[in-house]
Amino acid sequence: GAVVSQHPSWVICKSGTSVKIECRSLDFQATTMFWYRQFPKQSLMLMATSNEGSKATYEQGVEKDKFLINHASLTLSTLTVTSAHPEDSSFYICSAALHSSYNEQFFGPGTRLTVL
Amino acid sequence: AQKVTQAQTEISVVEKEDVTLDCVYETRDTTYYLFWYKQPPSGELVFLIRRNSFDEQNEISGRYSWNFQKSTSSFNFTITASQVVDSAVYFCALRSGGATNKLIFGTGTLLAVQP
Numbered sequence: 174g175a176v177v178s179q180h181p182s183w184v185i186c187k188s189g190t191s192v193k194i195e196c197r198s199l200d201f202q203a204t205t206m207f208w209y210r211q212f213p214k215q216s217l218m219l220m221a222t223s224n225e226g227s228k229a230t231y232e233q234g235v236e237k238d239k240f241l242i243n244h245a246s247l248t249l250s251t252l253t254v255t256s257a258h259p260e261d262s263s264f265y266i267c268s269a270a271l272h273s274s275y276n277e278q279f280f281g282p283g284t285r286l287t288v289l
Numbered sequence: 290a291q292k293v294t295q296a297q298t299e300i301s302v303v304e305k306e307d308v309t310l311d312c313v314y315e316t317r318d319t320t321y322y323l324f325w326y327k328q329p330p331s332g333e334l335v336f337l338i339r340r341n342s343f344d345e346q347n348e349i350s351g352r353y354s355w356n357f358q359k360s361t362s363s364f365n366f367t368i369t370a371s372q373v374v375d376s377a378v379y380f381c382a383l384r385s386g387g388a389t390n391k392l393i394f395g396t397g398t399l400l401a402v403q404p
Contacts, residue, residue: 205390207390207392215397216380216394216395216396216398217334217380217392217394217398218394218398219391219392222390264332264334266334269360272391272394277339278390278392279336280326280333280334280336281333282331282332282333283332283333285332
């Protein structure tokens with residue numbers, strides 16, 4: 174149980190385009206989902222926390238207008254990178270938890286974004 | 290402020306050697322949770338262990354063991370008789386016991402096990 178999927182697993186796009194990444198909890202309902210970014214050979218940095226049906230909470234330094242997060246259902250959250258630029262190239266990982274404060278986070282396999 | 294320090298950036302060992310990965314954390318919370326994750330080259334995070342702040346018992350799982358010492362704010366991870374398949378980046382992480390579920394990750398230790 175507790176499987177989280179991400180789609181796509183990798184994407185290459187041109188600079189200036191928008192890219193949507195989906196995160197799904199396959200066998201449980203995730204009240205809270207988290208989005209992380211990991212640059213090569215670096216650690217995971219939390220970008221934002223999203224609760225189903227409400228606006229995401231962004232970490233300091235993360236542009237909410239550039240990284241649009243939608244958590245419309247208990248099994249799906251999407252991250253849209255708008256007007257992507259080469260510096261947005263990174264590994265994006267989502268995680269999902271049953272509740273915000275107690276339950277474990279289960280991680281997706283990640284999405285590798287390359288912006289040309 | 291919460292912080293996790295993994296001072297070892299890279300470690301290289303020969304197969305069958307034992308290796309210990311260090312993790313030092315900082316927190317003002319009395320209730321908190323510590324984690325270790327493995328990230329193989331594929332990128333997917335693999336959960337290894339969770340330990341809460343009230344449980345200082347060391348744990349052993351097969352070739353893996355963990356040493357939690359609150360007195361030194363450390364949560365070290367030892368792999369006994371390492372194997373090539375253990376090669377990966379290992380992350381230590383800290384989570385507050387409060388309302389937030391936010392995970393603070395260390396910078397990771399790249400372990401290379403040579404045959």
